[in-house]
Amino acid sequence: ELKVEQNPLFLSMQEGKNYTIYCNYSTTSDRLYWYRQDPGKSLESLFVLLSNGAVKQEGRLMASLDTKARLSTLHITAAVHDLSATYFCAVKMTGTASKLTFGTGTRLQVTL
Amino acid sequence: GAVVSQHPSWVICKSGTSVKIECRSLDFQATTMFWYRQFPKQSLMLMATSNEGSKATYEQGVEKDKFLINHASLTLSTLTVTSAHPEDSSFYICSARDGGQFRVDQPQHFGDGTRLSIL
Numbered sequence: 001e002l003k004v005e006q007n008p009l010f011l012s013m014q015e016g017k018n019y020t021i022y023c024n025y026s027t028t029s030d031r032l033y034w035y036r037q038d039p040g041k042s043l044e045s046l047f048v049l050l051s052n053g054a055v056k057q058e059g060r061l062m063a064s065l066d067t068k069a070r071l072s073t074l075h076i077t078a079a080v081h082d083l084s085a086t087y088f089c090a091v092k093m094t095g096t097a098s099k100l101t102f103g104t105g106t107r108l109q110v111t112l
Numbered sequence: 113g114a115v116v117s118q119h120p121s122w123v124i125c126k127s128g129t130s131v132k133i134e135c136r137s138l139d140f141q142a143t144t145m146f147w148y149r150q151f152p153k154q155s156l157m158l159m160a161t162s163n164e165g166s167k168a169t170y171e172q173g174v175e176k177d178k179f180l181i182n183h184a185s186l187t188l189s190t191l192t193v194t195s196a197h198p199e200d201s202s203f204y205i206c207s208a209r210d211g212g213q214f215r216v217d218q219p220q221h222f223g224d225g226t227r228l229s230i231l
Contacts, residue, residue: 033219040227042118042205043156045219088155098144098209100220102156 002027002093006103014111016078021106023072023089031092032072033100034063036085043088046074079110114140114210118223126231127198133191133226135206141186142208146220147179150203162189196230203227 003026013019023032031050035043047056049065049072056063060083062075072089086107090100115138123131135145143164148156160181161169168181178200180192189208193200207220 035222042225043207043222045221048219090156098220099146099158099161101158102148105155107153 002029002091002101004089004091004101004103006087006089006106008106009104010107010109012109012111013076013079015080018078019076021074021076021087021108023074023091023103025070025072025089025091025101025103027070028094029067029070029091030094032065033090033092034061034072034074035088035090037088037105038085046087076108079108081110081112084108084110114138114208114221116206116208116221116223118206118226120226121224122227122229124229124231125196128195130192130194131196131228133193133204133206133228135189135191135208135223137187137208137210137221140208140210142189142210143186145183145189145206145208147181147189147191148205148207150205150225152203156205159191164189193228196228198230201228201230 005024007022034046037043047063052067054065060077065072086105088105089103117136119134145162147159149159150156158171159174162181162183164183164186170176183189203225205225206223209220
């Protein structure tokens with residue numbers, strides 16, 4: 001059974017600071033996603049990571065994947081209030097057709 | 113880009129009634145759609161995989177007779193919560209992947225979710 005864990009579960013940080021969210025998974029995967037969810041809303045796709053060493057960046061967010069360590073990171077650079085949301089990683093296990101297992105989520109609160 | 117429409121967005125009903133939620137892919141065909149449930153401040157839990165023209169595949173612990181899934185066309189899947197009770201109150205989200213896109217990095221597209229409140 002695939003398990004996906006995120007750390008931290010909750011993060012409060014000041015604007016302008018940097019931080020990294022971690023996503024660990026327990027079995028081999030051929031695809032890892034990062035999503036953002038605002039309160040009461042559905043999920044917005046941020047990144048899709050396919051291979052070991054993959055790195056993608058969009059604005060102040062950068063995601064990376066280490067398949068050997070079964071670890072993905074979401075790095076926040078110079079946080080701004082608009083980044084406040086819950087961030088989920090989701091893993092597609094190798095051999096399963098598009099079925100995703102979601103991490104526990106990290107609620108990010110960026111304070112002024 | 114690909115859009116998934118979910119309807120209704122919020123429904124409140126009395127205990128014992130059945131509620132149908134629709135999930136439509138608006139500009140692509142989806143042979144497979146997924147139904148998730150999310151309790152407050154928790155992650156998304158996959159309930160079932162909906163396959164067009166065949167029976168849905170339910171995750172362990174999900175009652176197939178309570179959560180009826182129909183995927184009659186390539187653009188529509190429905191989830192019916194039968195004889196709903198307060199413990200069924202949750203946020204239900206569907207997702208779909210564009211079956212016509214062969215890029216491996218194609219993400220799943222999520223509907224806006226349905227907030228179900230059973231009194």
